[in-house]
Amino acid sequence: MEAMAWEIGRTGDAEMDGRFRALTARIARAQEPDGYLNTNFGRPGQAPRYSDLEWGHELYSYGHLIQAGIARARTTGEDEFVQIVRRVADHVCEAFGPDGIQSVDGHPEIEVALAEWSRYTGDPKYLAQARLFIERRGHGVLGDIEFGRSYFQDDVPVREATVLRGHAVRALYLTAGAVDVAVEDDDAELLDILRSQMSTTVARRTYLTGGMGAHHEGESFGLDHELPPDRSYSETCAGIASIMVHHRMLLATGEEGYGDLVERMLFNVVAASPAEDGRSFFYTNTLHQREPGAVPPPDVASPRASSSLRAPWFNVSCCPTNVARTFASLGAYLASVTDDGIQLHQYAPAMIATALGDGSAVALHVDTDYPRTGSIRVTVDETREEPWALTLRVPAWAEGATVAVAGSDAVAVPTGAHVVERSWAAGDVVELELPMQPRWTRPDPRVDAVRGSVAVERGPLVMALESVDLGTSVNDVIVRSDQPLVDHPAQFDGEVSVTVVPEAVADAPWPYANPAPSRSAGDARSVKLIPYYRWARRGPSTMRVWLPEV
């Protein structure tokens, strides 16, 4: 519903709007007089309302419904759907308020939704309810489960935690809601705690792709530096949730390092999930596929990580709707506006029209084929006479970036937020040039699982070696990092050639010895790497991001 609402707003699609209204009518009939809305609980023969907060997902579902209501309200305006949502939000405050049920939902999501709903409605009671949910959590208010209470972050209060743990999507949704509460309440202490939690999580529990979640079991974060590439869970929805968190951090702090993370997760987690035709997707996003796997069946649900190929359906299929709502609202991640300027965070062809603090209209458009090249051209279409600031994110990887303003010479700019403040005239062009030459990347030495390995990146893209290009399994070569990387910018979003050496190791009766079981090397050869997000589009294959070095 949220994806539909954003998409209707973006395109004005009347047919989709008709479907949205038909769904609204159906949902309206299911809503109870007191606002309760869930057909799985509370009726004869069903478990009572809120009797299974651990797994029932009643508040979780409300959360997504409320976010859909905000999307509808912001694009179409108050309609019957928004009124349903209002009754749901009021019901939650009534049922779970200070005198209500003293618990939380096993799957956070209601928190971020209520905070956003408060922002939309201007009514502080929803924000207060969001805060209540966040403060209640972590005191063992939910039942214990096999995975332990850390699974749903009910082990440690939000303000006392030092790092994200447990189910990755749950942990990140909760954090997004907590950031909203901290920002809306001007709670600098809480915001600092959350920033510290996230910086530790990024430094110790995040994959090169930006993916989060190292365990298949419990779909959870691993411990510090426990980041196996071949068993990375890196759920698509965790990537989306992490983007939600880091975009909020970016808006809260203005630090473009958060924009770098959003970019990394968009290009290397979210973009990897759906197939080009949108009809199949990855639930998990491994960094090392050891066996090609089989073609997933078209008509039954697939296990979550059974093949190298995207599957049409899984038993819990949260990814397609989550990816759809993210793509439908992608524009919101590109730019922000303050009283005296516009900030460009993500680079894509775009038209941006807004008003500054004094009400003056400004408009600009962005031309780019980024990340195929690093050339980003921003043209001012409409402006006030007084100066204002255009801020450009220069990614941390873009050492040597240059900016040319309104026809003047290009000058080198440091990474981070680059501010161009001047009196603009319509037609002024700012040219940002990000160096896209491919680069080697090595891991923190504490990441045991990829010791002795190296990866290749090109701009914001993590590159991958796929067996389709190698002609043999990716497990049978090592890479020569002493040989140059060769850029092929014309291919899609860029490809990179590396030199590899085929290596054969015969099975020993026992695989551990000194010296190690020997290997025989073949002739060095060149092979291309493709952007990671493009892998597995050419049939079953093996793939790896981290390449063992000589």
Next chain:
Amino acid sequence: MEAMAWEIGRTGDAEMDGRFRALTARIARAQEPDGYLNTNFGRPGQAPRYSDLEWGHELYSYGHLIQAGIARARTTGEDEFVQIVRRVADHVCEAFGPDGIQSVDGHPEIEVALAEWSRYTGDPKYLAQARLFIERRGHGVLGDIEFGRSYFQDDVPVREATVLRGHAVRALYLTAGAVDVAVEDDDAELLDILRSQMSTTVARRTYLTGGMGAHHEGESFGLDHELPPDRSYSETCAGIASIMVHHRMLLATGEEGYGDLVERMLFNVVAASPAEDGRSFFYTNTLHQREPGAVPPPDVASPRASSSLRAPWFNVSCCPTNVARTFASLGAYLASVTDDGIQLHQYAPAMIATALGDGSAVALHVDTDYPRTGSIRVTVDETREEPWALTLRVPAWAEGATVAVAGSDAVAVPTGAHVVERSWAAGDVVELELPMQPRWTRPDPRVDAVRGSVAVERGPLVMALESVDLGTSVNDVIVRSDQPLVDHPAQFDGEVSVTVVPEAVADAPWPYANPAPSRSAGDARSVKLIPYYRWARRGPSTMRVWLPEV
């Protein structure tokens, strides 16, 4: 019951025998007239018999009951318990025979039990039933499940599989039964297939400890060379099951390499599980404990891999009974007899009395404190006049081993089976000296998860670094493999000192870069390693077997 039966046989414990008989009476009352025996199915209000072969464990439970019956019969003789077992075995043949239910149990075990029961009774119908179960499997006779049919080896017929996969205990129990069938039926083709499966499984899917099972999810084998030390499942019961398989392979082939594997798994998986007081145990046996964890609660079941400490109980507690029956029948693994000789496979203080093919009595005893030292002294106590062969296993790691026979000089012997054939006299002594100096061990280069790391072994023991000895987390040091290993044979089963360098890495905002995030090294120092099986006996700790090298 099996452990009790062996233990009663070994000790003649009358009190335990009384308890065994009381349990027998209770079980007898639960048995149906047609031999069916399971109180969880088939009665009013319960699911019908054999309606949940995937998860119901009815035949699995029969399997362990039958093995208990064999233990009872071989130690005490035919009694009421053995008669119960006979009725169960007959019932299985009736219910699942050629005209019976055309399926198998989701958890193999009945196969090996029926083959053993056939060997005990001499009745080929039980062996035929075991063979039927083995041949039926792998054709999708069970329902599909979330983990996929490979979980219970119903994906590929036994004769067509090339490697073990799915749930490790299930796969290994099945293989043990298949080896028994192959041996009893003189089915050389099947035996060759199984040997090939096991050699591939050992070469590609086995931990340094001999542990099997790389995935927590599904308690299953990983793919080839997917052997993360920090997420090794390496279930205790899989170690026992692997010993069952390899001891059978040893008896079937006479190849002492299988004895090496049995020894490795006994000392480094099975011995690691129970606490010294037998009141807590490891369900899984990790090779790298990243965080110390908490003291498990004494009165509730623990998650299977939640702490560095052994726990008193788990939700599925198969380990204690499985360890108990293995320890109670440990004598069976030490030696075997053929028409013209005795083979010593495992070394422990023992008295062995048997008869050769001609009926002549031979007896010998073994004195040793192995593996603290490598001195094994075999004394012949009784012998015939004609020559016979004493075979000693010289482990593959024991390069430089020597044997001295009946007072003559010690001579170097190659690894493998060393045969001493001569006319023996009572009092003759054979002294086997296995070199126990510690050694470095490196992994097959295809085991990505431990690239750039080295382990230390001492005799049959894998050594481990524990934080209790280091004073800091084991994650904070690297090892200097260019410095000598120092042996401390007097400590328990031996300890070894290595030189380590403390290494500090500061968190970077982003943990992947070129060059890699830098580390600062401290002063080199010496620290002791302990036998892996002894770890976690001194409170919560971190531990690792594979040590990163400089």
